[in-house]
Amino acid sequence: MMLSTATLYALCGAAMIGIGVYGFIVRAHLLRRVLAFNVIGSGVFLFLGALGYRAPQAGADPVPHALIITGIVVALSLTALAVALVLKHAEEAGRAVLPEEDREET
């Protein structure tokens, strides 16, 4: 059985979500967490968009597309806020790492 385009990209989206979740847990540097959060986000978008393409002969579903465009913009707003908070924390603590996770450096 050959995978359809939609299934292939949905699986790729699922893999990206997993990669992002791993990075979000393991990497303690706050800017890396913001980055991992964005990887999770784009994985979710790809997953959703691919599910809207399961009947290519009918055309791509515009409703998920509209939701995803909205989502991309909201993700950017959150990223901007998160980055501002990270910089503020780093200015006060000297490092962009939460105190309870500040162990030995690699």
Place this chain on the structure above:
Amino acid sequence: MTAAFVFDAMLCLLLVGTAVSAVAGRDLFASIAFFVTYGILIGLAWLRLGAVDVALAEAAIGAGLTGVLLIGAWSMLQRRCGDGGNDPAMPVLPKLAAAAVSVTVTGMLALAVLALPVGAPGLVPLVTENLSESGVGNPVTAVLLNFRAYDTLMESIVLLIALVAVWALTPKELWGGVPGLRQHARPDGVLATFGRLLPPLGLVVAVYVVWAGSEMPGGAFQAGTILAAVWLLVVMAGIAEEPRMSSRLLRLALVVGPAVFLGVGLVGAAFGSFLGLPVDFAKALILAIEFALTFSIAVTLALLVAGTPREGT
């Protein structure tokens, strides 16, 4: 096995590869560079999924503006705190647990996808049926500004709230000042040249993208991002400064888009339904909302990327 399938499979492998490099890389700057590459590759994936509107938004916002934000934050951390992005090491056991969580999440999602029926058309017939009443020919714009205009209105307000939240982090003595860092570019350097060369082109492209968005891929968010990028380039090239955050004109520019949108919605409410657009005026109203939104989105995005004021006024 067709050529298209081989292309898709290779693109997916590249996506997974760049995502792993972005998340697991040792050097923070390299990770950010991989993340930008990854964003551009996702844009390609969107083209393969027939989503040109999303591809434009992803390339401009997901890769472009997010990249600028992250690189800016990286350089601030390095200059201000000497934080080069080193990560505290995590012991092996929690790492294994994290890997187990991540594999479980991916595995469950994959199982869900494989269990879905093939060939479901989703909401395509419903949108196609009602497209003639929406006033526009691009189904994504029809959904964004007519069928589900509520989402888009909320989104434009979320952008505004995010900016208010970022501004709220301003230290008291800098309140009302110029957002972001003062830029220094060599007057005869590449950046300064591009800063003069590209803005006129960018302006034309942005106006075209918002105008074309009613019938073809494009629209307010993509065009607003292009405008924001043009402005960021002008500022980075040292040609102009960001406006003071206390400027009334600036604050007016921030709210005009959501205000026009909300106004049209309220007039609709007086005639029957909130945000309902009458068929005869739908196209004109959608374009009016889109042009006002483009302007406000551009200003909001540019200021979100610039961040809080960091120097005295």
